[in-house]
Amino acid sequence: MSDGHSWHSDVALEEGRPAYLPRGLKRVPRGVDELATEHLVLNMGPQHPSTHGVLHVLIELDGEEVISAEASLGYLHRGIEKLAESRRYHQVATLLDRADYVSGLHTETAFALATEKLAGIEVPWRASWLRSLAMELNRYASHLVWLGTFGMDAGAMAPFLYIMRDREMILDILEEWCGSRMMFNYVRPGGVFADIPAGLDAKIRAWLRVADSYLDDNDALLGGNEIFQARIRGTGLIDAATALAFGMTGGCLRASGVDYDLRRDVPYCAYGELDFEVPLGVNGDNLDRYTVRVGEMRQCLRLIRQLVDGVPEGDFTAKVPKVFRPPAGESYAAVESPRGELGIHIVSDGGLTPYRMRLRSPAYFNLAIVDEALAGGLVADAIVTLGSLDIVLGEIDR
């Protein structure tokens, strides 16, 4: 045989990389050469129910133990960044809703902030406030999805059903407010698309009255359960240095003990005025990620209380010309999405559409850690650890 790939002889083989090795796998499974106990390469996904979408993870197994893992991406790629180059600035939000479809308002806001920075638009205070309120509701809904699916990854079915019911209450509020349950198209450069409807604050307050007890119930059902605790304690360890090296952000980073939250450290919208704490973990195991996110949900309720009580008077949007051409230049704005630092980088050539838009999606960086987090653990823990990272494939593959 030639020294090329067995199927494509014109493709040269990498040094020390046999042709039978699946693409994307980093190393030759140990043990194959000696023909001792062979390692099993398991394709988890892209249609595995526990990968939260169309994630494909190649896991190399020695019996039950994970030797290495590698995420193979791109199954949900829709070319959002490229499409944005042919959309005018107020049309891009429709694409970004579909990037992170669990918390669309954060992506929309990041884009609006970047555009406003570029064009020097002053956003009315009421608009910033409404954005924050809508984002916090969205964050809570997103964390509820995570809480439910994380429990389900560990085998807890009932909490998922209760949590989805609780989430429905928020989605109802957001539908009444933004016109859609998940594809909001609400935040526009300059402000928001429409004011908060009359009477919605009463509805939010009514939900807040029960939200605490529902969260307590769900937390007791999952985090209070000793079997669940035993499953998630000490697995999926990510130490602070590794987390930082991989560019992790959000709850995953804070669970490793790094105190970094954009809402407090680089305040945007109304967050500079608000009073909240940033929960931190110690070890960076699955239990820490659980506690940090549940703690964040409690802070979220605290923020929503402050936000709904203090909606200021004013306009809900600044005057933005219909034919909007920001000056040539570039800008970057980031928000703390439920998954971490979600940034939008816009390059403008002064035209009607962005010259280039780049989405820094936090889950992409958080997912990059799979090899470090899964290796050495058991395959059953791999699923729990993947769940604890709170990934959204729409945002990773864009």
Added chain:
Amino acid sequence: MWGLGVLKGFGITIKNMFRPVITVQYPEQRLPIPERARWAVHAVFNEDGTPKCTACLICVKECPDHVLRVESSTRPEGGKHIDTYVYELGACMMCGLCVTACPYDAIEMSHEYELATRDHSDLTRMLLFDVDAASPRRTPREDAAPAPTGTEAADA
């Protein structure tokens, strides 16, 4: 004590059995749809049955998915005549940008949400067909946007 949390969990599950039911027996029962909810785009008519649309094509340029198509001709006595106003429902993402952009309130986001169909051709709708367009001189909306003109319309 080990196992107390598990017992407490059972308690919560039992408590949840007595929480009120939130599901409804669709299609006999339906949940109300909020005022702002966005579903299929409908054309809006005046009381006398004439369309409000002036065939100004602003909505066509505004739609990010290019699902609206208006073909119009000029009447011999002046004014515009809408030959077809085609709406590709299957490709519409119900973003509402066309409705926001229309200066004459001639289309609306309806509450028609049961959009499933057996026939693919049902997803291409004729919102208006062979009617005279409204005269644009009829008062446009207060906050209406000026129609993009000349070069701006061209590179939009």
